[in-house]
Amino acid sequence: MGVNLPQITLDTTLTTLYTLDGGNPQDLSIVTVIPPPTQVSSSLPSNTKFVYQHPNHEKFDDDIYARILLGAVAQHLSFVAGSIPVNLFDIDKTYIQSWLSLIWTSIPGHQVDAQRVYDVLVPTQRPRLDFITSPDDFLPIAPSGKLATVVASNPLDCLSKLPGIITPEIHYKLLSKHDLVHSGLPMPPSDVLTTSLTPAEVEDDSLVRRESSRFINAVKSRALPFVLKFPQSLAGYGVFVVRTETDRDACIAILQTEIALMIRSLNASNAHLNPVSLIFQDMLPGGAVAHNIFVTKTGRPVFIGTCEQVIDKQGNWSGAMADYKRQEELGKLYAPTTAKMAEYVFSKGYYGPMGADIMISEGQQYVIDLNVRLTGSYSLSLLKGHFSECRGLHFATLMSPVPMMGDRNAFERKFVSQLESGRLVIVGWCEGRFGPGRLIKYSMGCIVVGGEDKATMMDLVERVNEVKIKR
Known part of the structure; x- marks a missing residue:
């Protein structure tokens, strides 16, 4: 018997946000990916111009990294796109999959996984999903017949010739911690x-x-x-x-x-x-929050949400937690810094989704990091209506990624009541195989867990943690 998942309505989507103040989402095409440490799929060549550093990254093999960064995490980032086209990078077939494809044709598993994630959204908020097999052949066309404006989560060499809201060089500098020091924003x-x-x-x-x-x-x-x-x-x-x-x-x-x-x-x-x-x-006393906004085409900041960050034992980001009852209060608290951030990025020509890590120390607000792109906690902020207003679940945590043995069907059977009640939402999922002959199934999930209060939420978080592969 299958799991009867409730359809999810987000508070808003990028499609709606891009219409504000004269914007036109019909001209846009979204590409989401977290640049991996090495080339992990033939669809995504390594960068030589727009380089990224991964000095303390975990040493996974390429296929695992592909299923995390090109699969589950990329889906989770674009979960909030709405009806704007979303393009994910294809994941290479394994040796066995390549051999089997000579016998019969089927949709690759990672593509099925992605569509299944988006299918939980109400039809009007589902992204129009496509996959990039060769960047040289990627030419997204807007309804007008012209090339669409590409909204990439991070600048990539292979997409740098396509039109964007800003040039990849400006985007790269907006993401640079070097340039942030010289931005004029309040910093430690x-x-x-x-x-x-x-x-x-x-x-x-x-x-x-x-x-x-x-x-x-x-x-x-x-x-x-x-x-x-x-x-x-x-x-x-x-x-x-x-x-x-x-x-x-x-x-x-x-x-x-x-x-x-x-x-x-x-x-x-x-x-x-x-x-x-x-x-x-x-190092200043105080903790940082993840603060998400949308900057409209006229430079007006729209508050999306503020979350606590979840950092794992290795010091790496592994999710976020939202107290939905405090969102109005937090939006007002960080409004002065929000205005400065929006003014800065808009002065460079940028408008769209973004976030920042902000801390308060001795009464002063400081920008610790500026994420001029879709952030990991954006979807968590836009699930407030689903969790808090419709179900009385006023706390929620995003867990990303969650590695586990088995496939999505096995996970759904284990958490059937939580999924059917809407207490647990899958916002990213990609299955793979490892071991001798790659016969052993595993999955990478991005999961949002809700609870009436923090303690109830954490009880379910611990239950999900029990199925994680221990490293």
Whole structure:
């Protein structure tokens, strides 16, 4: 007997938000992906211009990373798109899948997984889903017959020739922690160490070693405590909280390899984008929240939601938690910083979804990070009506990603009552296989869990955690 999932109505979608103040979502086509540490699928070539750092990423094989970043997480980011076309990058077939495709034709499993995620939304809010097999052949057409304006979650070399709301270079700089220090937004006291090498000089191993030593010596001599950041990193990768000498030693052990990799990513195409730097930030008392807004075509900020961030034991982002009863209060609290953020990004030509990590320390609001794109907690904010207003579930947590054995059907059987009551919502899912002959099924899920109060919510979170693959 199948699970009878309730249809979900989001509070709003990007389709509606892009219509505000004279916008036109009909001209848009969305591409969502988190740039992986290496090339994990033939559909997504590695970047050489718009480079990203992943210094403390977990060492998964390519197929697992593809199912997390091109599959479940990409679906979860675009869950809020509405009827705007959404394009995900295809995932390569395994050897067995390639062999079986010679015998019969079927829709690839990751594509079925994605459509199944979106099918839980009411029909008017379902994205029009497509997949990018070859970026060279990706030419999205708007109803007008012209090329659509591509809204990419992050700048990618392979999409850089397509039209966008802003150029990929401007977008890359808006996402840069290096440029954020110079943005004029309120930030903790910060110092930036940039490379003195030219693109030609990074070909010289001795110069790279000397420059790496200069960067590492700066980390060794910095007074404790401090926060160290790479200029282009995602989901907490590339951010080091250094409180003790033990923390410093662990950080330096990683930097010994990663600094040289970052330096060697410098080339003639990206030198003007400052991809090689370290940001040293004073550690202030207080905690940060994930604050989501939408900037309209006229630069007006629209409050979406504010969430607490969930950070795992490795210091990486693994979800968010929302107290829906406090959203109006939090929107007003952070309104002054919201206005400054919107003014800054709009001055660069950007409008659309974005978020920021904001903290309050000694009465002052500080922008810790600026995420000028769809954020991980955006969907959580827009499920307030589903959870709080319709079901009295005033707390909710996004868990992302959740690795588990088995397929989605097995997960649904285990949590049938929670799914059918709307207490648990799947916003991203991708299945894969591993082991000898890739015969063992596993899944990567992005799941939102609701509860009447925090304790009830956490009880269900713990039940979901029980099915996670322990690492």
